[in-house]
Amino acid sequence: MDELKARQEYETRNHTHVLYPREFPFSVTHISGHVKNDLLKLTYKNAYSHGLMEITVAPGNGELGSIKEDKDQFYILNNGSEALYKPLSSHQDQLIFQHKDLMYSIAITPTPKQPVTVDDLLKIANSMNRLDVRF
Numbered sequence: 426m427d428e429l430k431a432r433q434e435y436e437t438r439n440h441t442h443v444l445y446p447r448e449f450p451f452s453v454t455h456i457s458g459h460v461k462n463d464l465l466k467l468t469y470k471n472a473y474s475h476g477l478m479e480i481t482v483a484p485g486n487g488e489l490g491s492i493k494e495d496k497d498q499f500y501i502l503n504n505g506s507e508a509l510y511k512p513l514s515s516h517q518d519q520l521i522f523q524h525k526d527l528m529y530s531i532a533i534t535p536t537p538k539q540p541v542t543v544d545d546l547l548k549i550a551n552s553m554n555r556l557d558v559r560f
Contacts (some may be wrong), residue, residue, distance in 0.1 A: 428467055432460025434483065435465040443482055444524055448543045448552035450533055451476035463560025477534040478549075479517075489521060500543065503551045510543045520546035524554065 430442050441464065451491045455470040465482040489499070489509045500520075508522035517532040518541040531549050535541040 428456045428458040431460055431465060431467065435460045439463060439484075441516065441527060443527065444529065444553040446480065446549050446553050448548050449551070451477060451521075451539060467537060470514070475536050476539060480528075480532040481531045481532070483528050483530075484526060485523040487523050489523070492521070498543075500547060501545070502554055503552045504553070507545070510546065510548055512543075518543070518546060520550055522550055529553070 426467070428445070430447060435441075435532060436443055437559055438460065446469075446478065449469060451471045451474055453469045454472045455477070456468070458465065458467045459465075463484055467480040467482075469478045469480075489507055491497075496512060500508045500510055502508050502522060506522055506524065508520050511519040511521065517534050519530055519532040520543070521528065521530045523529070529550070531546055533541045
């Protein structure tokens with residue numbers, strides 16, 4: 426399923442508005458999305474550089490502290506909300522934040538030619554939050 430259809434299905438099914446990225450750490454050649462129960466997964470790929478970014482959206486409880494591990498760090502997004510950076514969590518660098526009633530996870534798989542920084546993840550998250558005119 427493509428990204429737009431997946432987002433629309435999720436929004437209709439869950440009566441909510443989903444944020445989506447405007448910034449990417451690489452040039453995107455393939456996009457896919459799927460909905461399973463109350464989970465939306467969007468995948469962005471570059472077939473040439475093997476870049477892979479996944480955004481997972483699920484209902485959230487706002488408790489980022491409950492999933493924080495020792496190596497994780499908190500950051501503040503441009504809109505003032507808190508984000509949790511999880512370096513190399515399951516072989517991907519991950520940034521998790523909550524917006525309204527949804528929890529967002531942005532995960533990027535690093536490649537030898539394209540390491541991932543927390544700034545990359547923050548830039549993506551901030552591009553998502555810029556789109557929501559209902560703050």
